[in-house]
Amino acid sequence: MKARTLGRHFRESLKSLGRNGWMTFASVSAVTVTLLLVGVFVLIMMNLNKIADDVENDVEMKVFIALETGQEDIDRLENEISVLPGVESVDFSTKEEELTDLILNFGDDFSLYEQNNPLFDVFYVKSIDPQQTEKVAGEISKIDQIEKVEFGAGKIEKLFNVLNTGRNVGLVLILALLFTAMFLISNTIRITIVARRHEIEIMKLVGATNWFVRIPFILEGMWLGLLGSIIPIGLVAALYYNVTVYAEPRLKNEIFQLLEFSPFIYQVSALILLMGIFIGVWGSFMSIRKFLRV
Amino acid sequence: MIQMKNVYKKYSNGIVALNGMNVEIDQGEFVYVVGPSGAGKSTFIKMMYREERPTSGQMFVDGIDIATLKNSKVPLLRRQIGVVFQDFKLLPKLNVYENVAFALEVIEEKPEEIRKRVLKVLDLVGLKHKARMFPTELSGGEQQRVSIARSIVNKPKVVIADEPTGNLDPETSWDIMRLFEQINKSGTTILMATHNREIVNSMRHRVIAIEGGLIVRDVAGGDYGYEG
Ligand SMILES: Nc1ncnc2c1ncn2[C@@H]1O[C@H](COP(=O)(O)OP(=O)(O)O)[C@@H](O)[C@H]1O
Numbered sequence: 001m002k003a004r005t006l007g008r009h010f011r012e013s014l015k016s017l018g019r020n021g022w023m024t025f026a027s028v029s030a031v032t033v034t035l036l037l038v039g040v041f042v043l044i045m046m047n048l049n050k051i052a053d054d055v056e057n058d059v060e061m062k063v064f065i066a067l068e069t070g071q072e073d074i075d076r077l078e079n080e081i082s083v084l085p086g087v088e089s090v091d092f093s094t095k096e097e098e099l100t101d102l103i104l105n106f107g108d109d110f111s112l113y114e115q116n117n118p119l120f121d122v123f124y125v126k127s128i129d130p131q132q133t134e135k136v137a138g139e140i141s142k143i144d145q146i147e148k149v150e151f152g153a154g155k156i157e158k159l160f161n162v163l164n165t166g167r168n169v170g171l172v173l174i175l176a177l178l179f180t181a182m183f184l185i186s187n188t189i190r191i192t193i194v195a196r197r198h199e200i201e202i203m204k205l206v207g208a209t210n211w212f213v214r215i216p217f218i219l220e221g222m223w224l225g226l227l228g229s230i231i232p233i234g235l236v237a238a239l240y241y242n243v244t245v246y247a248e249p250r251l252k253n254e255i256f257q258l259l260e261f262s263p264f265i266y267q268v269s270a271l272i273l274l275m276g277i278f279i280g281v282w283g284s285f286m287s288i289r290k291f292l293r294v
Numbered sequence: 295m296i297q298m299k300n301v302y303k304k305y306s307n308g309i310v311a312l313n314g315m316n317v318e319i320d321q322g323e324f325v326y327v328v329g330p331s332g333a334g335k336s337t338f339i340k341m342m343y344r345e346e347r348p349t350s351g352q353m354f355v356d357g358i359d360i361a362t363l364k365n366s367k368v369p370l371l372r373r374q375i376g377v378v379f380q381d382f383k384l385l386p387k388l389n390v391y392e393n394v395a396f397a398l399e400v401i402e403e404k405p406e407e408i409r410k411r412v413l414k415v416l417d418l419v420g421l422k423h424k425a426r427m428f429p430t431e432l433s434g435g436e437q438q439r440v441s442i443a444r445s446i447v448n449k450p451k452v453v454i455a456d457e458p459t460g461n462l463d464p465e466t467s468w469d470i471m472r473l474f475e476q477i478n479k480s481g482t483t484i485l486m487a488t489h490n491r492e493i494v495n496s497m498r499h500r501v502i503a504i505e506g507g508l509i510v511r512d513v514a515g516g517d518y519g520y521e522g
């Protein structure tokens with residue numbers, strides 16, 4: 001297509017945006033709300049996935065030693081565990097050290113337990129291979145005087161449930177919103193088509209190609225989607241920036257981390273932009289097919 | 295130029311508008327299509343630029359097979375044909391010059407070429423001095439001149455007109471007819487549906503009379519043949 005023609009199509013499509021005033025506003029708003037929710041949803045789901053991965057790949061187990069176990073027995077247990085197949089290292093931590101850690105991470109609220117420490121002495125056991133963690137944990141928990149063994153896979157079961165429910169609810173919500181946005185866009189485009197029906201009739205009479213007739217409407221739909229993606233991109237980026245700034249120091253000692261602001265937020269922005277364009281172009285195609293007959 | 299063989303047209307509502315038409319029109323001819331209302335004149339005309347598709351039969355316009363022509367190729371057919379209507383079909387927001395240029399812009403003609411050709415046809419129809427005026431500022435006859443200018447600006451081999459003088463007073467109708475004669479003299483085929491008896495009877499050309507979707511009369515230099 002010639003540059004001059006493309007310029008003409010761009011001008012026509014932009015003129016229609018202004019002429020359709022309120023419908024343009026309504027469509028762009030619908031796209032904005034939709035994409036905002038899509039963006040937040042993606043932020044949450046991708047991070048939950050990341051956390052699940054991190055936890056799953058964690059090779060560290062926390063082995064709780066039964067109360068009233070003497071130092072001799074503890075030394076014996078440490079030996080016994082460290083020779084198990086698949087075990088890389090065993091570190092002992094007293095309940096006093098555990099409490100100090102807890103206070104360090106979660107604040108002074110816990111210091112009242114200093115009088116009467118409810119925690120266990122623990123071993124931190126690392127397996128050589130994350131795949132082996134569950135098996136090793138099973139072996140260790142068979143030993144007498146071991147209260148229980150915690151490791152990532154146990155914790156993430158709950159997380160996966162949250163993840164699945166969240167995904168389903170989110171997808172249904174987003175699909176409904178996508179359809180609403182597309183419907184509004186296709187309505188806006190229909191108004192443009194009706195407003196320009198004489199022009200279209202003459203174009204067709206004098207031999208304009210079908211694509212020549214269609215393109216301004218496709219572009220108008222594209223603008224609606226593009227305009228609707230600006231606010232979501234800005235808000236989602238600002239939101240995630242603040243979340244990462246808030247969460248980073250607090251998660252320093254955790255086995256899982258959030259996705260880094262960059263490049264993740266650029267990927268999410270690109271996704272929002274592409275979805276906006278897709279919604280817009282698809283919405284206008286629905287009207288073109290129905291009302292333009294070219 | 296135009297060949298029809300057993301062309302039959304049945305609309306989706308079951309009405310048979312053309313009931314087996316056979317006709318041949320040569321390059322450079324001037325043809326009137328006459329007949330009572332509902333006879334099928336407009337349908338006959340619409341076949342030419344593939345506004346309607348034949349239900350059966352064979353039909354060629356400038357060598358293009360109308361019956362099998364793909365939708366995507368219709369624009370190419372239309373670039374060979376100029377079309378003029380009773381209601382002019384001008385765009386009210388464009389001035390005279392822009393209305394004519396529009397026909398070339400949407401088929402992506404070069405700007406210099408557009409300018410040259412538009413000025414030339416506006417001169418031909420005698421409206422060069424009103425190029426900047428808008429359709430609402432023109433008389434009916436002048437508006438029809440603009441639409442004729444638009445129909446010939448792409449140098450079509452054939453101009454098709456459906457009752458082009460239907461909305462005009464007798465005086466103006468004669469002016470418009472003289473313009474069509476002039477266009478025909480330069481070699482362009484003219485096919486015109488009309489109800490105007492005086493004109494058909496005095497500007498003599500071939501007359502095709504249609505009744506009930508059939509050609510009932512086809513006479514070179516014939517008369518209108520119906521009363522008032
Ligand atoms: N688009 C259409 N759909 C259905 N019937 C039509 C359509 N156009 C015309 N007709 C019918 O076809 C017949 C011929 O119409 P037309 O070609 O317009 O005749 P004319 O131009 O001679 O008055 C009429 O009975 C008319 O009602």
Ligand SMILES: [Mg+2]
Pocket residue numbers: 335336337456
């Ligand atoms: Mg008619």
